[in-house]
Amino acid sequence: MKSIKENEKQGFSKNDHRVIGQELDLFSFSSYVGPGLALWHPNGAVVRGEIESFWKKEHQKAGYKYVYSPIVGLKQLWEKSGHLEHFADCMYPPMDMSLKSKEEQGAYYVKPMSCPFHVAIYQASPHSYKELPIKYCELGNVYRYEASGGLQGLLRVRSITQDDAHIICRPDQFMDELSKVLDFGFHINKVFGYEKFKVYFSVRDLKSKKDKYIDNEPVWQMAEESILQVLKEKNIAYDIDVGGAKFYGPAIDVKAIDKNGKEWQCMTIQLDMNLPQKWGMFYIDHNGQKQVPIMLHRAILGSIERFIGVYLEQCEGKLPVWLAPVQVKILPVSEKHQKYANQIAEKLIENDIRAEVDLSENTISYQIRNAVRQKIPYIVVVGDKEIEKDCLSLRLRGGEKVHDISLSDFMARVAEKIKSKSADL
Ligand SMILES: [Zn+2]
Known part of the structure; x- marks a missing residue:
């Protein structure tokens, strides 16, 4: 363990979450384990566990259902979801299963997102229009290949716990759901003392590489207009973040403003009118016909790791x-x-x-x-x-x-x- 003096030598202030994490014996990183892979000590596990059980309870009250999904999925899954086409730079290289046994076929990728698994849960049974919206939530442990130079304590890690959820709804429901997620997200973040927020409307950067976004112009336009309408109806001021859209749709990104005036990404709500079609998701409407639902991807705290890192600095380690x-x-x-x-x-x-x-x-x-x-x-x-x-x-x-x-x-x-x-x- 590093002494306070050694931390100071590295240029960490005494309010840096890495210094607080050591003083309170919350977490550490080990060069044997690998960069960006946090180890949660018993004290850190208590902090995390309390936040997670609060999160689960609030989600249950708001009509979400908790699910669990595996940490790896077959190559075909990530091909179908579009991740290998649009998100491969952030993914770990595959594990070739044929190296293990002749009977095993194909390659597995560690998940960078939980979406395809939640879609598979939805598709495990047919759904009527009366069941929607369906809201699956999961504290999903995902892995992303971040350049080692960009890693920074808990603020930027490779093993990330996303406080993820997918809301699958009808076209007549998604505006209302978008609005509810915003209210719910502000409510959760306020419990941690965040009062001020800055809202961004995240759109495509039309000058970027062609394969960065799914190519379906009318759908993108409709999604962008719908988000603007919700922000307008709720009277929320926003800035535009060009390039902040996900490969499947535009988003509302909310940053909490800490007591030093610094902005930290917390909430993201992504309106996805592309992947449900691509994945063949459907529900049965009141005429017995198949219809494609709309999906919202959303996180309220962002990642548990970053959220705790920022929060430790915010409260100077004096946890409530x-x-x-x-x-x-x-x-x-x-x-x-x-x-x-x-x-x-x-x-x-x-x-x-x-x-x-x-x-x-x-x-x-x-x-x-x-x-x-x-x-x-x-x-x-x-x-x-x-x-x-x-x-x-x-x-x-x-x-x-x-x-x-x-x-x-x-x-x-x-x-x-x-x-x-x-x-x-
Ligand atoms: Zn998702």
């Missing part, structure tokens, strides 16, 4: 209670106070509060310094006085002290902060 890997650190003044400290920890853990006792032989002031460095929200010091009075003394992150609080009052306070996802203690 609901995300803190250790919410309460209990420090016994001496060995004879350890039993009481353990009892308190057990009670907290029983009540879904993440608590740990410092059982080291270090002095109490050293233990406090250690817990402060780890930016733990609540530090509880247990000595003779606390045992005698059967109450707690707290030190909040930031230094404020609270004396003589009962364990039940303390638990109620922490539980409320977790439930409300508050940034206060």
Whole structure:
């Protein structure tokens, strides 16, 4: 592990997410594993897990259904989806299965997107117009070949967890769905304290290489006009991002503005009127006829890795209670106070509060310094006085002290902060 001094030598500021990640023991990269492949430590897994379960719950409430899909797919899949024609530069080279056994045929590619798998799930059974919109969501682990020089901590990685979803709907539904995704995305990002956003309307760069986009001019025009209409109806100001469209359609890209005024990509909503046709997707209309649906591809946080990297810098590592890997650190003044400290920890853990006792032989002031460095929200010091009075003394992150609080009052306070996802203690 690098010391703070070594980090400074590399030119990282103390608020760089790579420095915070090390101090809080959240994640690391290993030259043995490979560049751009983050390893999530137990503390980082707690932060990630909390964000992911919040994300899943909110999606369930908004009518999305969670799915899982494999990490690789046959070459034919990526040919049909258009990825090999339009997106191959960002993909890892294929795995030739004939090298493994004579019976195995073909090559597998690691997925750079989850779309073709969600389409395959849709196509596993026929659908009536009454079932639409169908919304599949997945925290999909995709791999993209980014040039090693462009990799930057969690902000640019090769193993990416996209908070992905595909909304498959009828032509009379997609405008409304587009609008709902925008509202939903703003709502989710606001929970993390982002209040200001900048919206971009991402269109094709008509001067770029011919194979960059699917060639179907009337469909592109219709998709672009529909997006403009939604932005207008919602009274959303936007800038145009020439070249920001995906190969299958135009998009609305939303950037969150952090407290330093820097913009970070969060939401993307892509209107796809091309791939459903190409893939042969259909639903049965009220006359019993086959119709081609429209698909929205969307992500709300962007990638979990980048989102956490940006968020760590935004909150300077002072994670709100609901995300803190250790919410309460209990420090016994001496060995004879350890039993009481353990009892308190057990009670907290029983009540879904993440608590740990410092059982080291270090002095109490050293233990406090250690817990402060780890930016733990609540530090509880247990000595003779606390045992005698059967109450707690707290030190909040930031230094404020609270004396003589009962364990039940303390638990109620922490539980409320977790439930409300508050940034206060
Ligand atoms: Zn997609």
